[in-house]
Amino acid sequence: MKNKEKATVYHVAKLAGVSPSTVSRFLNRTTFVSNSKRLRIESAIKSTGYKPKFGMQQDDNRRSMTIGAIIQHPDSPYTCTIVNDLEKTLIKKGYSLIMASGHWQRKLCTHALEYLIKSNVDGIIIITGSLDTEVILNTSQKMPIVTVGYDVKGDNICSLNLDNVMGGYIATRHLLQLGHQNIAHIKGITGQPDTLARFEGYKKAHAEFDLKINPKLLKQGDFSMDVGYEKTIELIDANIYFSAIFAANDLTAYGAIKALTDRGLRVPEDVSVIGFDDLPTSKYFTPALTTLRQPIEEIGTLCAYSIHNSVVNGDYKAKMPPIDLVVRQSTMSRFNTDN
Known part of the structure; x- marks a missing residue:
């Protein structure tokens, strides 16, 4: 860039290796930008001498300190156990939980997602359901996402999957x-x-x-x-x-x-x-x-830590524990029987 040429958002984006819209999202603080991108953008702003028309604020100042969760059946023992541990862990981190139900219906899952986005949550946890992959990917451009039961890959997505x-x-x-x-x-x-x-x-x-x-x-x-x-x-x-x-x-x-x-x-x-x-x-x-x-008691806690790390550090590394066979009284051998 020539010395006399005034720096623009496009110069910052090019130097940071991101899109101009990502720079704008970072400056406006309206949506999530990962920690690695934030550092590159801040460095590029200093290097180019770019002067935004408004003051840059810290991420924490714009957080709502709420996390959204899409569940399917609120009265399911499976769901209740996950949500209980999820909420306990988030409260310790200073966050509140907002829940919406999808009831295994794509239309209701999409409505629940839209509701949480409008609620200005800092991130969303999707616990199973019927959402389209494209919808999840589009939402991840606005905020970090943690999913359970989906295999979706993206920069701002952490998919926690059991085998x-x-x-x-x-x-x-x-x-x-x-x-x-x-x-x-x-x-x-x-x-x-x-x-x-x-x-x-x-x-x-x-x-x-x-x-x-x-x-x-x-x-x-x-x-x-x-x-x-x-x-x-x-x-x-x-x-x-x-x-x-x-x-x-x-x-x-x-x-x-x-x-x-x-x-x-x-x-x-x-x-x-x-x-x-x-x-x-x-x-x-x-x-x-x-x-x-299934490690039900661990899923909620793991979701909470994953979304918290995603919001704060842009860190999406997480791994689900393995599935174990638990043998009780409802199965028995057919050997040495009349059938």
Whole structure:
């Protein structure tokens, strides 16, 4: 740049290696700019001698000290546990939590996201749901995002993912190793990432044991007890033999066990049932539920630390703990039985 040429936002952007709009967002303090970009922009401003028409303020002065969270079912034990730990950790960090529900519907999830953006939160945590990837990416241009159950990659996004394929594989393999070869699977919500991944694990285990999947043993659920009950009744009434059920989550498993019991079938003597989540109530269920343990108590805390680090430092590094098989009384071996 020539010495007599007055520095502009474009000169700053070029030197900082960012877009002019990023420089404007930084100067206006209206949206989030990562710490690394902030440092480059500040250095470029000093080097070019650029004089903004307004005073630059510290990021903290413009923060609302609130974090938004999109959840699906407020009354779900899974959600309640996550939110409880999330809020406790955020309060210790000086932040308040604003929640909005999506109820697994794309339109409602989008509405919830728009509501949180208008609420001027400093960052948003999206706990599962049905949002489009493009919508999440666009929102991350305005503020940091932490997601659970999405695999979205972006500069201002931290995606916390469990290995649901491995979880579905472990659950199904557990049943196969017990001698079950006719394993029904009640899926989660249609098209939801966790649903698809757990079904992939189910298929992977069957392939490993060189077993074909009977499509009549597959039922589309929605992660609820009511539909878990309904789909199990459908399986029983279809008169198709099955000796085990892999339910997409613990709530579905609860419904399945209730349906089996109502129809005079014993769990696990007649039909073994395995869930996915390890809700706090699962070990007290009758029979105590065999399930895949998600680190539910850790997810909320991890989300809180991740969003806080994102807002303050632009640091998005985080890793979810592994999934564990928890064997209880709802599954048993088919070896040495009459079936």
